[in-house]
Amino acid sequence: MIRLENITKVFNQGTVNENTALRGINLRVKEGDFITIVGSNGAGKTTLFNTISGSFQPTTGDIFFNDKNVTRMPEYKRAQYLGRIFQDPLLGTASNMSLEDNMMICYKKGFKGLKISLNSKMRERFREELKALDMGLEARMEYNVQLFSGGQRQALTLLMTVLSHPDLILLDEHTAALDPKNAALILELTDKFIIDKKLTAMMITHNMSHAIKYGNRILMMHKGEIILDISGEEKKNLTVEGLVKKFYNVKHEELTNDELLMSHE
Amino acid sequence: MKSSGNFFHLLRQAASRNYSLFFIDMFLSERTHVYIIHSKIPADSSACDKIIKDRAMIEGIFVEGLIYGIMVLGVFITFRILDFPDLTVDGSFPLGAAIMASLIISGYNVFFALAAAFLGGVAAGVVTAVIHNRLKVPNLLAGILTMTMLWSVNIRIMGNRANLPLLKNETILTDIVSWTEGIIPSDYTILVFFFLVAMAIKFSMDLFFRTDMGLTLGALGNNEQMVISQGVNINLMKAIGVGLSNGLVAVSGAFAAQYQGFADVGLGTGIVVTGLASVMIGEFIFTSNKIVVLTFRVIIGSIIYKAIMYLGRYYGYHIGLTPNDLKLLAGLLIIACLMIAQGKKRNYFRRWKNDQA
CATH class of the missing domain: 3.40.50.300 (P-loop containing nucleotide triphosphate hydrolases)
Incomplete structure (x- = not known):
């Protein structure tokens, strides 16, 4: 391939x-x-x-x-x-934007148009996906990513990368x-996602x-x-x-x- | 000031023909020759003075705050959202004014002229972005290059003149005043009009930054690598962002020209500083990550900035400040904002509060 x-x-x-x-x-x-x-x-x-x-x-x-x-x-x-995750957890997410905005940006690859895709249906979908991380992030979707720990941010980056299915x-x-x-x-999450998906x-x-x-x-x-x-x-x-x-x-x-x-x- | 003789001539003309105070206000608004003008107006100077002071103060602060607010929204896009300090603004503001004025004088439709001003600004922004992207020039330098070139371009657009008076022409403002005559008291027409314009621009910007493209622009200023990783061409994104920003700035310049009654090549000097100071002042009001709040804050910041400048202009007179000192005032304002922001970071204020408790 x-x-x-x-x-x-x-x-x-x-x-x-x-x-x-x-x-x-x-x-x-x-x-x-x-x-x-x-x-x-x-x-x-x-x-x-x-x-x-x-x-x-x-x-x-x-x-x-x-x-x-x-x-x-x-x-x-x-x-x-491709989906690439770096050593630095800060490189995978935009700190001064909310979790849901971050997920929206990473949801689909390629040129972004003038459509407003972030609606309640999309939020519900993100919430479901975030549950897989088991970090309680699904309740904090409107929070800025900079408030999360490095581990949470890296888990989020991983999830977002996996969702775009590269x-x-x-x-x-x-x-x-x-x-x-x-x-x-x-690491466990990585292994699980790669095998499951x-x-x-x-x-x-x-x-x-x-x-x-x-x-x-x-x-x-x-x-x-x-x-x-x-x-x-x-x-x-x-x-x-x-x-x-x-x-x-x-x-x-x-x-x-x-x-x-x-x-x- | 090469062109000032021309202004005084027009002002005298305006005074003698009993033009409405609006036209006199305009001379007092930006590149003010306030103190000189007072001595030059022969008739009824003291009464005029009082009216001008009261009216120009309240109305001027809000109207100018809103007009310049459009420009500050543009500066906010580059400086805060894109993290692309863009100095093109100093050139695209008079560019908007020049395009508007020369098209009006050539007899084009005013709304066509406004659209042309917007597109001119977008083009200026795109030039800056392309210089930055293609030649790998730092964004500051790219902006300065475009800004410098625009000086000549603006003079060309105005037909090889440094300034173009609009007093005898119909502008969007005179149209609006005549359309709404009898519906809204004419004193407030301009204010209401600019309120609606600024809000319309603010809300369309809010909408834009909630689209997929808008969100991506938001991430670009924060984390370029992330945006590249999403398969997005960041050069194109920067061109869109900087173009949009300068388009707004040019629209602001076009309105400023109509409000003041002239377009001048020097209109843009220090506009970036004005914009940045307004953004910073706004940031003291409230913090949020919602774009609706952020843009609102920008406009409030712009009005407060204008209020401070008006105070400086009218009351600074007593401590010997002249209109020429206003740029110094603007710079000091930014420095003060930066110092306060740094203090906040170090929690000086919290410590002080704790001591109090």
Whole structure:
């Protein structure tokens, strides 16, 4: 469904600061995949997401959505197919607008016309959907989003993203800025939504055990390359130790990133 | 002031022909030569003075507050909703006035002229947005560029003149006065008319900001990334928002020209500051996230601003303030507003209240 062919991204090409963030990435995301992505800092995970979403264009290579080449398509047009959730909970919602206004904006992708769609029927629908979060937000629909906690806002962003039913959801460490309790809650919700609504998603995480626990496929990135791509039965039986060992077998170097090793529970 | 000789000539003419006070008011309204004028009017100066003071004060505050309120609504869209500090306003205000005046003088229908003024303003706003979007210029600079270019454009529109008097022409205001003669006391006609106009614009704006597009514009100023993620072209949205804003400003300029009886290329100097000060004053009145309240607050803010300026103009005389000091007053007003707003954030007032208790 989504295909990356030989994607390379070089920053500051031709200068002393030249930095190759992605080296020949080839990836095929199938419908219904829930892919987790791990890798140390600077491995190119976020660059990969930025390239897919069109924040910038790859130096070489092509991106296909449903066999359509979207490499040169501007970010806002590509957004029709994508739902992206960032680490910063503030990026998913407009703080000085009410919850229902936020939901209305995110309800449908694409150009917004002069129709007043936010009516009582729509509000009732939003109220029903908000109950799925189990946070009591359905009673606070007229409140400004800035009054909500980071966890609530991220849950809301997740819900709004899911409701617009994108072809691919990109989750960029979307629980990293939350406290452990909220992070666990959001992760559970994410998993539930993706499975219930049969969505396709890619999730970057720093937490190896999360990467192993969730999803049906795991990618490990290192220095701009995808070095491990495990799915199916092998993914189900994977352990953190197993993953570290596999990394060693591929790269013949110790996985030294402390953060990666320490963040599994 | 190159054009002032012309004004005085017209004023003397007006006085000698016993034109209604409305026309005299107009000279006192914005670029006032109040103190000079008083000495120049030969007949019955003291009685005239008293009437002018009382009438111009009450009516002037409300009428100007409402006329400029339309402009402040525009400034509110860019500064507060879009978070796009747009200085085009200083050019699009006289642009509206210039288009209105020159079309009236060329004999076009007044409502056609008003529509043309609106479209002219929209075009000016779109130019700013395009400069900002295409050339990746900061929005402030893009606005200044358009504003500067508009200075020349405005003079061109007025036929290579810096100012265009409208005294002898029929404007929307003279039409309205003649239509409603006998129905409403003519003193109040202008006031009622501008009240209705400002409210009509306010309510259509409320309606607009409740549509899907309006909501998206609201989110744009707050969180661009979110709007991009919804598959919306933010460059187009900015052009729509800034265009709409400048359209309103130009309409305000067109009305100001008719109310004052002339269009002048310098009409727009400091309009952004006026608008911003009015928005800020309004923000002290009440807080809300409802667009209906926000736009209402903007108009109230504009009226209060005009009231403060009138006080400065009439009573400032006693402490040696001249009309030339009003821009300084406007700037100081904004600084005061900012300081109070910052104080509020730091809870100075709450602490003070607690101490009292």
